[in-house]
Amino acid sequence: LFLPGRLEKLSSWSQYGNPLNKYIRHYEGLSYNVDSLHQKHQRAKRAVSHEDQFLRLDFHAHGRHFNLRMKRDTSLFSDEFKVETSNKVLDYDTSHIYTGHIYGEEGSFSHGSVIDGRFEGFIQTRGGTFYVEPAERYIKDRTLPFHSVIYHEDDINYPHKYGPQGGCADHSVFERMRKYQMTGVEEVTQIPQEEHAANGPELLRKKRTTSAEKNTCQLYIQTDHLFFKYYGTREAVIAQINTTADEKDPTNPFRFPNIGVEKFLELNSEQNHDDYCLAYVFTDRDFDDGVLGLAWVGAPSGSSGGICEKSKLYSDGKKKSLNTGIITVQNYGSHVPPKVSHITFAHEVGHNFGSPVKYYYVPHVPCSSLLHFLHLQANLALDKLLPQIEINIFFSTANQG
Structure with a gap:
């Protein structure tokens, strides 16, 4: 039995090990x-003819040839996509996002961005998925003879291999969160009779509109200044899916560098996220105990938290939105590969949907209790999961809520 894809993956590791x-x-x-x-990207951006809209990239790596044929991906962002910064709203060009395939290889798929002449993203082949990133994200030597790195998914060491709880907060954190979720105070708002009658038709229209969109989940994503600093440019951040604000801005709740993971989640939760199903912050912080993500677990009746949870008052006298989570791309001083972040994000969303925190080991999943369907989606990469969700991108952490 000849399995060329598998042999290719094995030889990549056994022959090199770099x-x-x-x-x-x-x-x-x-x-x-x-x-x-x-130059090819600029031509594709201005192209009128069908043929000129395609971007071609050829290179050799991992014992094989990559002959990429890509076209601008217009499905990832809506036509009304705008970027909000601290002081203005921008119409933003997303022409640097591409989707394609390997020419002549059935079933292949590529997705990523082209910024300053460099492709960054993933390439799915018969022999598995390869990831391409800028070299300086990992290596600071400016004299390198190459500008990008490419590696295979089989060569990724997941943080969970350092222990069953690798990448997760410990049990005491979740226990504190669980107890806090039970202290929510339900507010009863009385609507005057006249106002109720006057607003009746309008409220009905809104309800009907919402019902028609029940297959759409609005996801609010922010990034702090440290995430922006790591990726370097707004285009690169958007290619990851999202942004930042000024680290010296006193209205930026995430401006301090040494914020613990529980406090970081709390700062996100202190904003009003009633307009969204879920609200996440992405950062580049090295949290204690190697925590990669944290989110409020979807709770049963009698408790608060999880997807679509509205802002309410809690026992500490603060109003909070517990439909939130946070993700970091750093772990014990090293930056984690994108696939690790993809799976971590899917895992935390699983908690928001009500997947419980359990303490047993599941291979290939950071922490342990990820909903199975979300795990499968994550393995297809976050870039394929997010187009199924209506995303609201925010480019500032100033004056929110």
């Missing part, structure tokens, strides 16, 4: 002409 960091045990460098790809 670690990028403690989470990526083998990578190869890419040094294709970035000026040429940038």
